[in-house]
Amino acid sequence: xxxxxxxxxxxxxxxxxxxxxxxxxxxxxxTSGESVxxxxxxxxxxxxxxxxxxxxxxxxxxxxxxxxxTITKDTSKNQVVLTMTNMDPVDTATYxxxxxxxxxxxxDPWGQGTLVTVSS
Amino acid sequence: NFMLTQPHxxxxxxxxxxTISCTRSSGSIASNYVQWYQQRPGSAPxxxxxxxSQRPSGVPDRFSGSIDTSSNSASLTISGLETEDExxxxxxxxxxxxxxxxxxxKLTVL
Numbered sequence: 001x002x003x004x005x006x007x008x009x010x011x012x013x014x015x016x017x018x019x020x021x022x023x024x025x026x027x028x029x030x031t032s033g034e035s036v037x038x039x040x041x042x043x044x045x046x047x048x049x050x051x052x053x054x055x056x057x058x059x060x061x062x063x064x065x066x067x068x069x070t071i072t073k074d075t076s077k078n079q080v081v082l083t084m085t086n087m088d089p090v091d092t093a094t095y096x097x098x099x100x101x102x103x104x105x106x107x108d109p110w111g112q113g114t115l116v117t118v119s120s
Numbered sequence: 121n122f123m124l125t126q127p128h129x130x131x132x133x134x135x136x137x138x139t140i141s142c143t144r145s146s147g148s149i150a151s152n153y154v155q156w157y158q159q160r161p162g163s164a165p166x167x168x169x170x171x172x173s174q175r176p177s178g179v180p181d182r183f184s185g186s187i188d189t190s191s192n193s194a195s196l197t198i199s200g201l202e203t204e205d206e207x208x209x210x211x212x213x214x215x216x217x218x219x220x221x222x223x224x225x226k227l228t229v230l
């Protein structure tokens with residue numbers, strides 16, 4: 001059974017850098033075909049894909065946020081880390097960690113999500 | 121990049137059938153698979169349809185997906201509505217490495 005759980009600050013100040021960690025179990029990111037990504041959802045709004053990292057360390061970013069995002073993995077710890085620079089109140093959202101198989105097109109499963117509020 | 125447009129909300133009575141649309145703004149809807157996710161209040165999304173019309177194990181066959189190239193849209197149809205189907209539904213597709221979500225549709229079963 002695959003599970004993912006997000007951790008990180010619940011409150012960040014404008015212009016700060018957000019660092020979120022996804023800790024997962026039930027698979028290894030060193031196994032061919034495995035990927036982990038991040039998706040966010042502002043309160044009452046749509047889902048927005050942010051980034052994806054593959055087993056071979058290939059990385060993909062949302063074109064609109066690429067300059068602010070970095071995704072990395074630590075296969076020994078079963079963790080994926082997302083950093084987002086220059087946070088703004090509009091970045092207030094629930095941030096989800098997601099699993100995806102390279103051969104699949106859907107994200108499954110999702111972590112429970114973590115709400116990050118950007119406010120001074 | 122393209123956009124996926126969904127109705128903001130739909131409502132229907134228990135036992136009835138409802139269809140939620142997802143229209144692609146540019147490029148063919150048939151070019152890339154469409155997925156549908158169900159999101160109940162306070163919970164993370166779960167897949168109800170993947171690859172246009174495939175249903176994961178455990179999802180009732182009351183849920184079905186299709187695409188229509190004439191309207192360049194995908195549809196999620198839920199038959200025999202149950203109160204537990206009340207949720208937000210999100211469509212999802214991609215263009216190369218870029219993933220795109222629709223705005224989400226709130227389904228009310230009343």
